[in-house]
Amino acid sequence: MLEELKSLALDLTWSWDNRIADAFRALDPVIWEETAQNPIKMLTRLGDSGVAAAVARPEVAAAIELARAAIREHRDRRPPFLDAKAPLLIGYFSLEFGIAECLPIYSGGLGILAGDHLKAASDLGVPLVGMGLLYRNGFGRQRIDESGGQYEVYPESRFEDLPVQRVQGQDGPLEIEAPMGDRVVKIAVWRAQVGRVPLFLLDTDIEANPPELRTVTDRLYTAEPDRRLRQEIVLGIGGVRALRAMGIEATVFHMNEGHGFLVAIERIRELRSRRQLTLEEARLMARAGIIFTTHTPVAAGSDYFDSGLVFELLHSYLAEVGIAFDRFMDLGRKAPGDPREPLCTTYVGLRMADASVGVSRLHGTVSRRLWKDAWPGLPEAQVPIGSVTNGAHMPSWVAPEIGALLTRHVGPDWWDLEGADPRWENVSAISDAELWSVHIGLSRRLVEFAGRRGDGTTLDPEALTIGFSRRFAPYKRANLVLSDRPRLARLLSATERPIQFIFAGKAHPADQPGKAILREIVALSRAEPKIVFLEDYDIEIARLLVQGADVWLNNPRRFLEASGTSGMKAGANGVLNLSVLDGWWDEGYRPTAGWSIPSGATMDSPATDDEAEAEALYRLLEWEVAPCYYDRDASGRPARWLALMRESMRWVGTEFAARRMVLDYFWECYAPAARRVEQVRLLPDWGG
Numbered sequence: 001m002l003e004e005l006k007s008l009a010l011d012l013t014w015s016w017d018n019r020i021a022d023a024f025r026a027l028d029p030v031i032w033e034e035t036a037q038n039p040i041k042m043l044t045r046l047g048d049s050g051v052a053a054a055v056a057r058p059e060v061a062a063a064i065e066l067a068r069a070a071i072r073e074h075r076d077r078r079p080p081f082l083d084a085k086a087p088l089l090i091g092y093f094s095l096e097f098g099i100a101e102c103l104p105i106y107s108g109g110l111g112i113l114a115g116d117h118l119k120a121a122s123d124l125g126v127p128l129v130g131m132g133l134l135y136r137n138g139f140g141r142q143r144i145d146e147s148g149g150q151y152e153v154y155p156e157s158r159f160e161d162l163p164v165q166r167v168q169g170q171d172g173p174l175e176i177e178a179p180m181g182d183r184v185v186k187i188a189v190w191r192a193q194v195g196r197v198p199l200f201l202l203d204t205d206i207e208a209n210p211p212e213l214r215t216v217t218d219r220l221y222t223a224e225p226d227r228r229l230r231q232e233i234v235l236g237i238g239g240v241r242a243l244r245a246m247g248i249e250a251t252v253f254h255m256n257e258g259h260g261f262l263v264a265i266e267r268i269r270e271l272r273s274r275r276q277l278t279l280e281e282a283r284l285m286a287r288a289g290i291i292f293t294t295h296t297p298v299a300a301g302s303d304y305f306d307s308g309l310v311f312e313l314l315h316s317y318l319a320e321v322g323i324a325f326d327r328f329m330d331l332g333r334k335a336p337g338d339p340r341e342p343l344c345t346t347y348v349g350l351r352m353a354d355a356s357v358g359v360s361r362l363h364g365t366v367s368r369r370l371w372k373d374a375w376p377g378l379p380e381a382q383v384p385i386g387s388v389t390n391g392a393h394m395p396s397w398v399a400p401e402i403g404a405l406l407t408r409h410v411g412p413d414w415w416d417l418e419g420a421d422p423r424w425e426n427v428s429a430i431s432d433a434e435l436w437s438v439h440i441g442l443s444r445r446l447v448e449f450a451g452r453r454g455d456g457t458t459l460d461p462e463a464l465t466i467g468f469s470r471r472f473a474p475y476k477r478a479n480l481v482l483s484d485r486p487r488l489a490r491l492l493s494a495t496e497r498p499i500q501f502i503f504a505g506k507a508h509p510a511d512q513p514g515k516a517i518l519r520e521i522v523a524l525s526r527a528e529p530k531i532v533f534l535e536d537y538d539i540e541i542a543r544l545l546v547q548g549a550d551v552w553l554n555n556p557r558r559f560l561e562a563s564g565t566s567g568m569k570a571g572a573n574g575v576l577n578l579s580v581l582d583g584w585w586d587e588g589y590r591p592t593a594g595w596s597i598p599s600g601a602t603m604d605s606p607a608t609d610d611e612a613e614a615e616a617l618y619r620l621l622e623w624e625v626a627p628c629y630y631d632r633d634a635s636g637r638p639a640r641w642l643a644l645m646r647e648s649m650r651w652v653g654t655e656f657a658a659r660r661m662v663l664d665y666f667w668e669c670y671a672p673a674a675r676r677v678e679q680v681r682l683l684p685d686w687g688g
Contacts, residue, residue: 012163167246
């Protein structure tokens with residue numbers, strides 16, 4: 001039995017199917033929580049005797065049987081037939097993946113998006129493998145000191161406690177090599193199983209490496225350019241070599257952000273070494289199968305490496321590829337030929353990919369303006385950067401209680417239905433009574449958690465609760481609603497229509513302005529009982545917030561939010577969005593599913609008036625949001641609010657699902673790339 005449970009624990013399907021997670025919880029609810037819901041650590045603590053004693057209880061045996069049925073259902077499920085009309089296997093490269101809290105290889109939105117991409121690919125049966133890094137210390141865990149300031153701690157992961165396994169080669173554990181200046185770094189390969197999709201994770205902390213190379217993969221998003229470039233060498237060059245060493249013949253390579261930019265160069269080297277191709281032939285052939293997603297709406301959000309560092313770490317490798325150093329640097333320069341300019345990984349990604357996309361419709365427009373210099377002389381409207389709007393993996397983020405309502409009224413496969421499916425009209429059949437009862441239950445769970453984690457503060461589960469959780473970057477303006485303290489105080493102290501706030505989020509360790517904003521919010525939360533700040537934002541806190549808040553607040557400076565997915569998760573749970581028309585909300589906003597905060601910013605005049613937008617936010621809260629929430633019918637329920645919730649669940653839960661996102665990638669990017677690769681491969685006189 002222990003071995004069967006270990007097998008279930010190593011298949012991360014439990015991270016989104018509660019039937020499987022509930023089986024582990026049933027073994028011992030206390031240990032489940034003490035191990036931070038890590039089934040590997042839990043089984044280690046229980047051992048054979050503990051597991052045997054637990055499964056002897058009828059309720060545990062029944063839970064395990066449900067888990068068996070769930071895993072069979074996933075493995076036997078026949079997803080929709082997706083024909084690329086050419087051989088297709090996608091290698092998806094990302095520096096972070098957010099899949100489960102017990103696999104700490106993510107920082108925030110980019111990683112959660114990558115994890116949801118893999119989960120949706122598993123649901124759909126898309127032939128895809130993930131490639132990332134296995135960090136010994138991960139991203140900094142947030143701690144708040146007595147003054148309200150953020151500092152970071154870096155707990156060390158024991159890989160034997162994680163849901164991963166070493167990949168074995170012919171002669172033992174697989175190791176590959178990647179160049180690191182005039183030396184090579186040895187890389188171990190680990191595997192995590194995300195349903196049908198394998199995720200391979202690279203690790204340099206092995207005895208074969210000298211101490212300075214063992215630490216390459218210790219932390220995510222290190223501030224030092226030298227360490228960052230070393231990690232990107234491991235991901236891009238090492239990742240392609242790992243696939244080759246495992247006999248995995250990827251045909252399409254998807255670089256999720258510029259961190260994987262060296263995938264393109266390694267593909268050129270690989271093609272030239274396997275076939276008698278010129279550099280230009282290999283470049284065109286590699287490019288045919290490369291997809292690039294840019295996530296940043298500002299140039300400063302990309303990675304930049306100066307020429308001295310690039311030369312130190314890559315000159316020998318580039319000579320092996322057969323590409324001149326200056327030509328390589330020019331791939332990453334806004335103005336090729338300018339030796340003073342560093343290499344920008346986004347420019348490399350754009351120039352080396354046959355298909356490049358932003359992560360929302362508006363972000364695609366912003367990206368065409370921001371990166372148009374990669375195609376000098378081309379009109380902005382013709383710059384070849386499209387868009388695939390992000391999505392959230394609904395089975396992972398929709399509360400089980402909301403999912404049960406949708407199962408009963410829409411169907412057991414509600415998460416797998418197109419938005420136009422007529423069964424979604426049955427959402428209107430969810431009664432006010434049952435929807436409100438479920439929502440208040442989720443609100444109570446959030447409020448109770450906030451009381452335990454937020455300095456013992458007691459909130460009211462039936463008061464209007466506004467959630468704000470995301471990275472504390474200055475442009476996200478977490479403190480916008482704090483700008484008029486007397487007005488905020490009146491909102492908080494209102495007797496008939498009280499409002500309360502729950503904040504969560506981290507500033508990047510090197511972001512001092514972001515840390516200053518966070519300190520301001522923490523200080524206010526310590527003085528004002530109706531404002532709570534939840535320390536150490538993670539997947540668990542995010543899930544509680546997007547399921548239990550009433551309103552999801554997002555007020556970035558317009559054109560600086562590439563997409564954002566937290567509002568999608570909230571909206572699918574019936575939490576109403578109150579947001580600036582930026583990122584996904586620019587195309588997702590409907591007056592029947594939330595509110596828009598007016599902004600005077602335009603593409604030609606992007607400066608924002610913070611004071612005017614704060615005024616607009618206050619007016620919306622005072623005159624529209626709070627009155628709608630507190631307008632109760634004879635039964636004591638907010639009928640208008642509940643109608644908005646139902647529309648949000650239907651609209652956001654389908655149109656902004658990761659299922660739709662991955663299908664968009666398949667039809668618009670992956671399948672065309674596979675056909676291009678096949679066409680190029682069959683060309684005569686290309687050494688093949």
